[in-house]
Amino acid sequence: MKKEVKDTIIVELGEKLKAYPHFYLVDLTGLDAAKTSELREKCFKNEIKLLVVKNTLLQKAFEASEIDFTPLYECLKGNTAVMFAQTANVPAKLIKEYKKEGIPALKGAYAEESFFVGADKLDELVAIKSKNELIAEVVALLQSPIKNVVSGLNAGGKVHGLLDAIAERNK
Structure with a gap:
C-alpha cells in the first residue's frame, strides 16, 4: 500500500474518531461472508459504522488524535474492526446478541470518555445508559x-x- 493511501486512511480514521464519541474494537475472526454481511446490516440498522482496519494505521490515527488512546494499544493485535457509534451502549448490545457464537469478540472500547479493555467489560458497557x-x-x-x-x-x-x-x- 502506498504512503499516500495510508495517510488518507489515517486522516479518515481520525475524522471518524472526532465524529463519533464512542467506539469499540472487535475481532471478527471466524465470521464467514454471510455472517459478516448480516452483522454489517445490523450495524447499519443500529446506526453503527463498522470498519475493518489495519492495526498500525489505527494506532497512528490514535497518536494523531487529541485524546490519549494508549490504554487501547494493547488491543491492537490480530484482526481488528472498529464499531463507531453515537450511543455508547448500542454496539455492546449488538455484540452481546452474538455472544453465543463468540464473534465478534470485544477487544476494547472507548465509551463515555472511559476506556474498557478486555472481553469481560461487555456487561459494564451494556449497562451504560444512553x-x-x-x-x-x-x-x-x-x-x-x-x-x-x-x-x-x-x-x-x-x-x-x-x-x-x-x-x-x-x-
Whole structure:
C-alpha cells in the first residue's frame, strides 16, 4: 500500500474518531461472508459504522488524535474492526446478541470518555445508559408526584382534604 493511501486512511480514521464519541474494537475472526454481511446490516440498522482496519494505521490515527488512546494499544493485535457509534451502549448490545457464537469478540472500547479493555467489560458497557434513557428516567421521576395528586383527585378526593394531608405530612 502506498504512503499516500495510508495517510488518507489515517486522516479518515481520525475524522471518524472526532465524529463519533464512542467506539469499540472487535475481532471478527471466524465470521464467514454471510455472517459478516448480516452483522454489517445490523450495524447499519443500529446506526453503527463498522470498519475493518489495519492495526498500525489505527494506532497512528490514535497518536494523531487529541485524546490519549494508549490504554487501547494493547488491543491492537490480530484482526481488528472498529464499531463507531453515537450511543455508547448500542454496539455492546449488538455484540452481546452474538455472544453465543463468540464473534465478534470485544477487544476494547472507548465509551463515555472511559476506556474498557478486555472481553469481560461487555456487561459494564451494556449497562451504560444512553442520554435518552436517562432523560426518560428523570421525566418518570418528575411525573410520579404529579400522578399521585391527579389520581387522588380522580378518586373523589377533595382539594381541601389533599391539602390537609400534605400539611400533616410536612409537620
